[in-house]
Each structure stands twice: as structure tokens, then as C-alpha cells.
Amino acid sequence: MRQQLIESFYHALNSTHPARLTEPHLPQEAPALIIAVGKAAMGMLEAARQRFPQVPFIAVPKAEEGQTWPSLPNGRILPAGHPVPDERSVEAGGAILQAVAGLKPEELLLVLVSGGGSALIEAPWGVGLSTLQALNQALLRSGADIQEMNAVRKHLSALKGGRLAAATPARIQALYLSDVPGDDLSVVASGPTVPDPSTFADALSVLDKYGLDFPEVRAHLQRGLGGELPESPKPGDPLFGRVENRLVGSNLSLLRAAQRYWQQQGYRAVILSDRFQGEARELARFHAALVESIRQHKTPFEPPVVLLSGGEASVTVRGQGRGGRNQEFAGWLGYYLREREIWALAADSDGIDGNTEAAGAILTPQTWQRARHLGLDFRGYLENNDAHGLFTALGDLFITGATAHNLNDYRALVVEQSPA
Template sequence: MTAPGKAVDMRALLEQSYRSALEAVAPARLLAPHLTGPRPDFVLAFGKAALPMLRAALEAYPSVPGLAVPPRGTLDLSAPQGAEVLPGSHPVPDKHSVYAAEQALLRVRALPKGSQLLVLVSGGGSALLSAPWGVTLVQKQALTRELLRAGAAIEEINAVRKHLSRVKGGRLAQATRARVRALLISDVIGDNPSVIASGPTVPDPTTFADALAVLDRYGVAAPEARAHLEAGARGELAETPKPGELPHVENVIIGSNRVLLEAAQAFLTAQGVRSVILADTFGGEARDLAGFHASLVGSIRDHGTPFQGPLVLLSGGEATVTVRGAGRGGRNQEFALWLLEDLGERGVYALSAGSDGIDGHSDAAGAFLTPDSLVRARALGLDPRAFLARNDSGTFFAALGDALITGPSGHNLNDYRAIYVM
């Protein structure tokens, strides 16, 4: 294995592994092998990768009309010829998300029987395509924020969203007479298609009762949402379509966090650096996840188990953060700061970043660690514990000069963690 000789080299190499992996699994590259089916009559794309996916589809199928719903703030919002772009809001929906969902419903409902609808789905679609049912937009916004702050898992949030929506949980596909082919880029642990963007084209195994249980679990009052969900649980409202009830729909996953990690591993191998993919399914609190990785680093260093160093540990999935402070940051920077706290002066080179280029409420994709991070922090009077207490990891790493700034990537394949262990 090649061991870089300068501090800047390993940090640069970890950044290159992240950027190269994203380039290798760019949406257009993932989509290309699947654009061989019947020519669609309409293309609908929504999510963080909506525009690159739509552009690739319309290159394969020129002059087909299309609609893209990307996040507002996407660097290039230009529409392909014959297509319309209606940006929405993420992670909390806004009036533009509602308008985009209404337009999507209008387009798919207008398609005649026997026509072909191509739907391109990527992470972030739950907020970007929003059609509130039983609650107002403001109420749904407040509920989404409360669940996010409580640390609810994406599967739990989506169970609630599906039962407060006219598009999620298979209802979008239910609204059209066309044959539907949906190509999905997964941003969820386990790659369950019914969870990706809350599954607008996928039968929904969850129920109104499941959604109520999520509110109970996190102590969320939300009286208007509860009234609606309770009416559904009593059988007064139509359930989401269940498995077997959407025979006119085909759902295909074309990309995932695993694909991203494998691309990073291939890059590192080409550089002569040995790496191991731990898993693409890590979830739970960022604090606990950092503790696990710190323990693994210690075991490798001190005992040579379960792996012999030097090597890069790669892992993915999606951590959560129970927010108790009003700081700036996100789950990837929170993970990095807890890892720094757990390792102390026995630091490492590491990178933890979101593949979408935006980590929580910050302008960073994530953060770097170096073996001297704690020493440099102390020299600047930065106390990791104090920043963790107020969920202010973004401010910490910005002050340290170790934030990774990329801007929105136009993609979303969960989190990327790379830790170099000597």
C-alpha cells in the first residue's frame, strides 16, 4: 500500500476519493443503461438529481415533453428543450413544492390509457413534490421540522408523509392510466423503493395506524395531522395502495450508497491504497456511530483486528442527530466532531460528507479530520464538547478550516465516510 508522506496528501486523497466516486456514479451514467425501453410519452423527474436525470432521458428520447422538480438553489436550473423546471424546497416543503406536485398530478392524470410514463426519482423527492392532504402546508412544514429535530428515521418520517399526501405512498402512480416505468436512485438505508422519496410510484406497506405510532413515539402533538390519521385508521379515508395493487407500474433501483462506496474503493485501489467497505447500512445517532468507528480504529491500531493497517475504512448509510441546540451543521459534521472527541489526541485522517453536497443547516458537504485536529482546535480556543452541546459542528469545522465546501452535487446517495488508519 502506498502511504502518503505529507499531511496534505492524505487529506487531498480522501477528498479525491469522494469527488471521484460521485463522478463515477453521476446520475446520467447510472441512468444510461436503462434508457432502452419503449419511448415514453412524458418524463417526470423529481429529487436532488432531477435535472441531470431528465437531461439524460431527453437525450435518449428527443422531443418528449418532461417536467423536472429539483431543489431550489441547484446550480444549473436551465430546462432541456421541451421540458419545464419547477424548483421546490428541501428538506421542508414550501408553496413551490405544492405547485410542482399539483402540476405533476395534472400531467400524469392527462395521459391516456396505453401511453408510457417514465418517472425518474432521487432523494429529496418527499419535500420537493408535496401535496398536503388533511393538513395545511404550514402544518405539514411544522410537523416535518419537529420529526427531523426529534431524530426520527427517514422510514418513520415517510410513513407519516405518505398518509398526509395525495402523491406519496403510490398515489402518484395510482392517479394515471399510463404504464409507469420508474427508475430510482436510492438515498435510504436498505434501498427499499417504498421509502425513496416516500415511494410515489411504489405500493405502501405502512398504514394510518403506523403513522400515528410514529407521532406517539416522538411525543409529537400535531392535532390536525392526528385527526386526519385517526380518521384514516377508522377506515373513513382511503388507504395508500398496497403491494399487488399497482400492476401497471415497474420500479427499478439504478443507484445506491453501495455503488458510491464501491466507486470510492476502486479509486483508492488505483492509487495503491488498501480499503475496506464496512457497510452501507449504518444508521442511528451520529454520536453512537462515531463511537463505533473510534473503537474500531483503536482495535486496528492496538491489536491489528479485525483488519491490519494501514488502510482506509469506508462506510455509508445515514446517521441521525437529535437536535438540542441551535447551532449550524449536519449529521456528517456532527459525526466527525464526535469522532474527534472520542479519539482525542490519537487522531486520524478522515472525511465525513453528504453525497448531496449539503450537510444539514450549513453550506458544507461535511468535514475533514487530521491527526492534529485537536491540537489545532485547542490552539484556537475551540472546545469540541461545547460545540457538540449546541449542535454547532459546522461552526467548529469552519473555524478550523476543515469544512468541505462543494455546493449541491445534483445527486444523493447517502453519506460518505472515509477514515485512514495507520
């Protein structure tokens, strides 16, 4: 079963390779420039370069330690920092702004966007980079969801929230791989070519909600709220008459591919939702309750069944440990189910869960007993936000390395027949 869980993850990734999802949606007309941004930038670019090998491009993937990129003709590859923007992010953002500003109204700009772009390209507006970095760190630890984080980011950037579209006179075709629940393109990579419904007031509300001070940031947002600074382009703005934004892949694509895998293995596989959000421990509590209901009452599904779900949980960090939302989910699921047998995998499709080298973790029917045998304080690890330490001790981290993919989270729970 461990091998099947792992195979299901890779089958889903391979079936939804960024190049495969991008290729059918490429324009017939050759663009004047290709911009590819995000964790899946190189896969999306692969499809575009096969169609348009002579077109110049700028690609901004996530920088990985030890990663080298091939020298490709006609283009620049500018790896940058994630999840917190760095100097390379600013360099990449500046290069993109300069390149798109030089296009002509009759020319076509092809923009390929995937999750992670919020950090990978940056053009700080109203605040310095160091302040922006500290704010991003605070938002990541606060428990804020992606919509809230990006409402703030979009009002501190000359690229986000449709501002990239405003920075060029060219026509734009933008293809998006979504890593956000609900597939709101204005949230994916902070929607550089998409109308932005959020406001300066929304950004300030997020800071208030999570008790984030940042006087320099607040001063900038207050200026915007007072009308001294221009708002991001909104729905209905005429500039979007020359922009086509298109969703080409999503978390649901990933889950449907996994569902096909499990059906081929002879299991009934149910997609619960691709839109789960909220605290990882509460999401685990919900899944644990569902497992109990299936095992004891055969409702709402009869076992054996594989429960598939996606979305993006959050973690309010109060402890000193390491981890990520998927390891946290797996840990709390194990805690709530205790000795009740379950096989489960929770992993991030980009291969990096939180601040660790793991994609996620695997839960086995022996997890609780092995933890007790090893003398591990199961709940203590979790209360310290140290799911990584827990699964390291158990030998059940799921490590893939960066996948150059990004369709949000993958959770698979295998609920077998209840013991007689």
C-alpha cells in the same frame, strides 16, 4: 492525504453520475411523458432527453439560491423547496398530478426519482401547507429515521406512497436512485410509484414515539385509522401490475467507486456497510472503537487500511448550534479519538449537510491539538449541536456546493500504521 480524501469523494461522485447510472435502464419504447423528481433530477433527465429528445417532461430539482435553469424545449423545470416543502413544491405536485391524469392506458410514463422528492413535490392531504412545514421541521429535529419520517409524510399526501401511480391510467416505468439505507424504494422520495407497506397506525406511532402533538395531523390520521379515508396502495394491489420500479443506483454504488479509487492509491479499502443508521455520535463511537482495535491489535484489519461506510445517521437536536449528521459524526469521532492520529472525511453526497452550506467536515491528525491551542471547548460545541461552529473555527469544513447528486453519506477513515 487531505487532497486524497477530497479526490476520493469527487471520484465516487463522477463515477456514479446520475446520467451514467440512468442511461442503461431507459426503456426502448418512447414514453408519452417524463417526470424527473429529486436532487438528482436534472442528471437523470439528461440521460432520458438524450434518448428521447422530443418527449415532453416535467422536472423538479431542488431550488438553489442564484441557480438558473436553461430553457429546454418540450418541458417545464419547476425548482422547489427542500428539506421542507414550500409553495413551489405544491405547484410542482399539482402540475404532475394534472399531467399524468391526462395520459392514456396504452401510453408509457417514465418516472425518474431520486432522494429529496419527499419535499420537492407535494400535494397536501388533510392538512394545510403550514402545518405540513412545521411537522417536517419537527421530524427533522426529532431524531426520527427516514423510514419513520416517510411513514408520516405518505399519509398526508396525494402523491406519496404509490398514490402517483394510482393517479394515472398509464403504464409506468420508474427508475430510482436510492439515498436510503437498505434501498427500500417505498422510502426513496416516499415511493410515489411504489406499494406502501406503512399505515395510518404507523404514522400515529411515530408521532407518539417522538412526542409530536400536531392536533390537525392527528385528527386526519385518526380518520384514516377509523376507515374514513383510503389507505395508500399496498403490496399486491392490482394497479402495480402496470408499474415497473427499478433500482439503478445506491449508496453501495458510491462506496464501491470510492473503494476502487483507494485501491488505485495502493491502499486496502474495506466497505464496512452502506446501511448505518442511528445517532451520529454513537456511529462515531463505533468507528472510533474500530480504529483503536485496528491500531492496537491489528484486528479485524491490519493497517494501513481505509474504512469506508455509508447509510444515513440522525441527530436528535437539543442544542442551539448549526450542523448536520456528517459534521456531527466527524466532531464526535475527533472527540473519541482525542490525540490518536486519524485522517477522515464525512460528507453528504448531495453537497449539503443539515442546515449548513457545508457538505461535511475533514478530521486531521492535528484536529484535537489545534482545538486546544485555539482554546476551543470541543465537547461544548458538540453538546450544543454546533459541529459547524467547531469546524469553522478549525478551518476544516468541506464545502462543495450542491452536487446535483444524492446517494446518501460518504465516510472515509484512513488508518495508518501505529507509531512504534
